[in-house]
Amino acid sequence: SVTKHYKFNIRVKNVxxxxxxxxxxxxxxxxxxxxxxxxxxDRMVIKVINHVSNNITIHWxxxxxxxxxxxxxPAYITQCPIQTGQSYVYNFTVTGQRGxxxxxxxxxxxxxxxxxxxxxxxxxxxxxxFVKPYKEVQIMLGEWWNADxxxxxxxxxxxxxxxxxxxxxxINGFPGPSKNCSSNETYRLKVKPGKTYLLxxxxxxxxxxxxxxIANHTFKVVDADANYVKPFETDTIYIAxxxxxxxxxxTKNLSSNAKFLMAAGPYSTAASGTFDNxxxxxxxxxxxxxxGAKNSSADSFxxxxxxxxxxxxxxxxxxxxxxxxxxxxxGNSRFPTNVPQTIQRRFFFTVGLGTNPCPKNQTCQGPNNAxxxxxxxxxxxxxxxxxxxxxxxxxGRGKGVYTTDFPKNPLVPFNYTGTPPNNTMVTNGTKLVVLxxxxxxxxxxQGTTILGAENHPLHLHxxxxxxxxxxxxxxxxxxxxxxxxxxxxxxxxxxxxxxGGWVAIRFRADNPGVWFMHCHIxxxxxxxxxMAWLVMDGKFPNQRLPPPxxxxxxx
Ligand code: C2O
Numbered sequence: 001s002v003t004k005h006y007k008f009n010i011r012v013k014n015v016x017x018x019x020x021x022x023x024x025x026x027x028x029x030x031x032x033x034x035x036x037x038x039x040x041x042d043r044m045v046i047k048v049i050n051h052v053s054n055n056i057t058i059h060w061x062x063x064x065x066x067x068x069x070x071x072x073x074p075a076y077i078t079q080c081p082i083q084t085g086q087s088y089v090y091n092f093t094v095t096g097q098r099g100x101x102x103x104x105x106x107x108x109x110x111x112x113x114x115x116x117x118x119x120x121x122x123x124x125x126x127x128x129x130f131v132k133p134y135k136e137v138q139i140m141l142g143e144w145w146n147a148d149x150x151x152x153x154x155x156x157x158x159x160x161x162x163x164x165x166x167x168x169x170x171i172n173g174f175p176g177p178s179k180n181c182s183s184n185e186t187y188r189l190k191v192k193p194g195k196t197y198l199l200x201x202x203x204x205x206x207x208x209x210x211x212x213x214i215a216n217h218t219f220k221v222v223d224a225d226a227n228y229v230k231p232f233e234t235d236t237i238y239i240a241x242x243x244x245x246x247x248x249x250x251t252k253n254l255s256s257n258a259k260f261l262m263a264a265g266p267y268s269t270a271a272s273g274t275f276d277n278x279x280x281x282x283x284x285x286x287x288x289x290x291x292g293a294k295n296s297s298a299d300s301f302x303x304x305x306x307x308x309x310x311x312x313x314x315x316x317x318x319x320x321x322x323x324x325x326x327x328x329x330x331g332n333s334r335f336p337t338n339v340p341q342t343i344q345r346r347f348f349f350t351v352g353l354g355t356n357p358c359p360k361n362q363t364c365q366g367p368n369n370a371x372x373x374x375x376x377x378x379x380x381x382x383x384x385x386x387x388x389x390x391x392x393x394x395x396g397r398g399k400g401v402y403t404t405d406f407p408k409n410p411l412v413p414f415n416y417t418g419t420p421p422n423n424t425m426v427t428n429g430t431k432l433v434v435l436x437x438x439x440x441x442x443x444x445x446q447g448t449t450i451l452g453a454e455n456h457p458l459h460l461h462x463x464x465x466x467x468x469x470x471x472x473x474x475x476x477x478x479x480x481x482x483x484x485x486x487x488x489x490x491x492x493x494x495x496x497x498x499x500g501g502w503v504a505i506r507f508r509a510d511n512p513g514v515w516f517m518h519c520h521i522x523x524x525x526x527x528x529x530x531m532a533w534l535v536m537d538g539k540f541p542n543q544r545l546p547p548p549x550x551x552x553x554x555x
Pocket of ligand 1: 104106516
């Protein structure tokens, strides 16, 4: 293993999409951001220099950050923001992971344009547990707003209502030919016939779960969130914000050039249907010439003459449930499934929407006329501190910054999937759960249907977890655990909690630090669907969090 150095200059850049030019925040002027490549075991040293007027932090989504919590990146959780003109070096080692992850800004809504892929290759001399691909390609799905995104979120916060939806989804930053002037803004993937391509698929969208499909082709899924899975065939990928999948695409044995469309579109159970229900289109282009000399992008053709592959309906919940149930960890002797078999601490969390009162002297357009939208875990809507929790904890200054009384169960149980309680108000606080080092945890997350049937793709920092069960309706603590998969559950860092359903996960708290857990739908984070775990140091030196780096920003 080696040390790899990267420099991220955070700069604004003018970019034209959907016929308008807009100034966006980028890494090194690139949108999406540059890819960073590691081999398992490598140390990554990434210097981030902030040249914009906004505060910045960057999160390395899915990286385990074993004893390197100072490099995790969520603002006010593990670090204070990097202020204008300042820099910070993220320093971490890639341990026990291989596949695709990604990085994104982790402050306000800046991740809308500040994101990029993390490619983790197997160790030198190690191979993939599947056919060696001819080529590897990253496919990043995103969202684009014509308006300034910070203005969109600020307006939502001020009115207490839902935010304006995006103007288009994107594939590798391109919206495709959804407007006449945007047909040159189409992502094109050139392929050779009869080859296997490894597609590294990332859902970087702010607020939408997505389906992805290529007309007349099928995929083999081999990896989820940088963990190998038992391969399975599918023609449509379901992917929630934050999630990644490695998928194999075997191209057809064609003898003449051909073009096919790829498409991504939303999965949403929200009853109101307030979302961008358009489909983003990209192009798969076969090039059968031996040398590849002919430039097929010069071909004149009408992209609208190609047929858009039919995606599942936007509310195809049965498809999604069936699709996710096919994800099983590879679980062989080389890559064993280390799901905790005995559990020391059990938790039951509800996740869902709720309300806060409308502040005096403000007019709110939120639910029930005069409230603001809120979101919560166990009815606690997390209040962002003004200093970083990890620093406060490490230097023994936690008092007045956070409390450690996060409830292990909902305080007032109710029928989570039936008639919601009359009182939709949440309580507000910066509450953590404290876990002794190495605790084995089982967490059942129940999605409520209060104020809208929304799914919540839940992301845990600092750990992978095993998805041992999922179901619809209210979780039954007597009968449902008997059906848990403790043999080959998928291991990942983000899992979709179904609206009016539940998932059960297990993990081992072997990483000391403060670890954020939140819905990866950005508006739900904003509304407070977030909490944090405080994992204490262990007895031995190699079980303790080292001191912070000297350049750690102050608030
Ligand atoms: Cu990908 Cu806390 O985020």
